[in-house]
Amino acid sequence: MSTPNTPTNINPQPSGGNPFVNLIRNNMRQYGMFIALVFIMLLFQVLTDGILLRPLNITNIILQNSYILVLAIGMVLVIITGHIDLSVGSVAAFVGAISGILIINMNVPTYLAILLSLLLGALIGAWQGFWIAYVKIPAFIVTLAGMLLFRGLTMLVLEGQSIAPYPKAFQSMSSGFIPDIFSGDSGLQWFTIIIGVVFSIIYVLLELRNRNNQLKYDFEVSSKGIFLAKIVAMIAIINVFTFILAQYEGIPTVLIILFVLVVAYSFVMKKTIIGRHVYAIGGSEKAASLSGVKTKRVTFWVFVNMGVLSALAGLIFAARLNAATPKAGNLFELDAIAACFIGGASVYGGIGTVGGAIVGGLVMGVMNNGMSIIGLGIDWQQAIKGLVLLAAVAFDFYYKNKTS
Numbered sequence: 225m226s227t228p229n230t231p232t233n234i235n236p237q238p239s240g241g242n243p244f245v246n247l248i249r250n251n252m253r254q255y256g257m258f259i260a261l262v263f264i265m266l267l268f269q270v271l272t273d274g275i276l277l278r279p280l281n282i283t284n285i286i287l288q289n290s291y292i293l294v295l296a297i298g299m300v301l302v303i304i305t306g307h308i309d310l311s312v313g314s315v316a317a318f319v320g321a322i323s324g325i326l327i328i329n330m331n332v333p334t335y336l337a338i339l340l341s342l343l344l345g346a347l348i349g350a351w352q353g354f355w356i357a358y359v360k361i362p363a364f365i366v367t368l369a370g371m372l373l374f375r376g377l378t379m380l381v382l383e384g385q386s387i388a389p390y391p392k393a394f395q396s397m398s399s400g401f402i403p404d405i406f407s408g409d410s411g412l413q414w415f416t417i418i419i420g421v422v423f424s425i426i427y428v429l430l431e432l433r434n435r436n437n438q439l440k441y442d443f444e445v446s447s448k449g450i451f452l453a454k455i456v457a458m459i460a461i462i463n464v465f466t467f468i469l470a471q472y473e474g475i476p477t478v479l480i481i482l483f484v485l486v487v488a489y490s491f492v493m494k495k496t497i498i499g500r501h502v503y504a505i506g507g508s509e510k511a512a513s514l515s516g517v518k519t520k521r522v523t524f525w526v527f528v529n530m531g532v533l534s535a536l537a538g539l540i541f542a543a544r545l546n547a548a549t550p551k552a553g554n555l556f557e558l559d560a561i562a563a564c565f566i567g568g569a570s571v572y573g574g575i576g577t578v579g580g581a582i583v584g585g586l587v588m589g590v591m592n593n594g595m596s597i598i599g600l601g602i603d604w605q606q607a608i609k610g611l612v613l614l615a616a617v618a619f620d621f622y623y624k625n626k627t628s
Contacts, residue, residue, distance in 0.1 A: 256619075257567055257583050264587060268594030275597050276590070279472035282465075287399065287544060289589035290478040291316070291537040293582055295560035296567070297485050298533035300581040301493075301526050303564050304506045306573030307356065307363035309530050311370030313556030316538030317549075318374040319345050323539055324387035324548025327394060334393045342535050348374070349531020350524070357523040371557070379550045388547035398543035400477040413474035420466030424459045431455060478540060482582075485533075489578045502526065506574030562609070563588055566616040587612070 268276045275281055295312050302309050319341050326337040348370070355366045389395075406414040431451075438445050445451070469475055493499035501522050504512040513519045537556070542548050567584025569576030588609065595605045 257580065257587065257616075261583055261587050261590065264590055264594070268590065268597070272594060272597045276594055277468065279468050279470075281593065281597075282468050283472050283476060285586075285589050285593050286476055286479055288593070289585060290398065290476075290482060291541045291544070292556065292559045292563060292589070293482055293585045294485065294533055294537040294540065295556060296563040296581040296585045297489050297578055298530040299560040300564045300567070300569055300576045300578060301489075301502060302363070302530055303561070303569045304502055304573060304576045305523055305526055306506045306509065307523070307526075308561065309352075309363065309367045309527070310557050311352065311367040311374060312530065312534040312537070312560055313553035313558075314371045314374035314378065315345065315348050315531060315534040315553075316541060316556055317378045317551075317553035318348075318381075318538070319535040320538035320542035320552050321378045321382050321387075321548045321550070323394075323542055324390070325381065327390060328387050328548075334391060338394075338397075338539060341539055342532055345531040345533075345535025345538075346528050347531070349528040349534070352531070353524040353527030356527060357520045363527075378552070382548065382550050384550055386547045386549040390543060390546055395543050395546055396477055397481075398478050398540045401473040402475045402477065402480065404474055411471070413470040413472075416466050416470040416474040417463075419475065420463045420470075423466075424462050427458060427462065428455060481536075481540075486578055486582060493578060498522065498525075503574055506570075506572075508574075559585075559588060562613045565613060565620070568620075570620050571617060572620075584616075 265276065295316070299309060299312065322344060323337055323341045326332040326340060327334060332340070352363075352366050352370050355361045356363045402415070404413045404415045406418075431454075435445055435451060446454075466475075493502065501512065501517045504515070504517050505519050505522055509519050538553065541552055545552070563585035564576060564581045565571065565584070566587055567576070567580035567582070569580065569584075591609060591612070592605065595608065600608075
């Protein structure tokens, strides 16, 4: 089943003109913000006198934005279905508070506390999903109520005070690194470099298989030149990135968590029936229902999923801060929503990708980091981020009007 807003594997291209220009034009949503991310990184690399892309700073960008990227992965599914979730920051704070009570005050084993915290997130998501999917209360109202409810519960269970410190095993989830199994005197984490090479090989094999499958079924594909240029560019990006990480401490543990989430959710959204149903609901819920999609059930589970990822983000933030605090999660929901819209999700629903949300989150993270390095005040930072968000949504309106 397909809807006008559901992505397909066929990208028709005009018969005339430059093939590269046509490729960019036909995939503007997919590539536009990635190009913008590269431009922003190069701009701040110059403005910060080369500090932005130093290994330590790249690692800090990953650690500082990991919990927002986790939230963005769940939020993009919510937005694709045509809803919004304003409670994720408060849910993250509440779950972080509960984890602090379990681990620090009650001495519950770390692994068990993490599982219980994720289960709590699922229950919170189910609570909100029930009102949205089955009672049909608008998600804006339900999650606004949730934002107030769980922020109040956070302050209540913590009694207005922070709980610290967490054990090292819990902290490593956010601040740990994959150990280097190859010891050497060069200062490089060789295991990280090897991982980059392995992933490059896997990427090439997957791209070749996808291209062969498309050719087998007579799907239109890009020219060999463009295909090879894309392969070379991605291999360069992967290996330069891992080489930069190898010059510091290697691959952060939280980056592995993010990678698993991105791969898993990208697969679900692109290759499974549930992913197609999510897009179908965002395209037209009534049409999806008439086509046999169980819209209430899908919407319910989308919010359960958002609750679990909110809980995970709360755990990662608590581990990084090494404390459960009543002020945790403040404005997380706005950063996650902004990441999705900047990354190409549509305000109308039915359009968006997990990869796009990650790119949008990185755009926000790089801007925050770069503006802080050059000494720009928080007032100007907020104003500039607001303009970037407005520009992204304005582009969405322009794109929709142009193609409708």
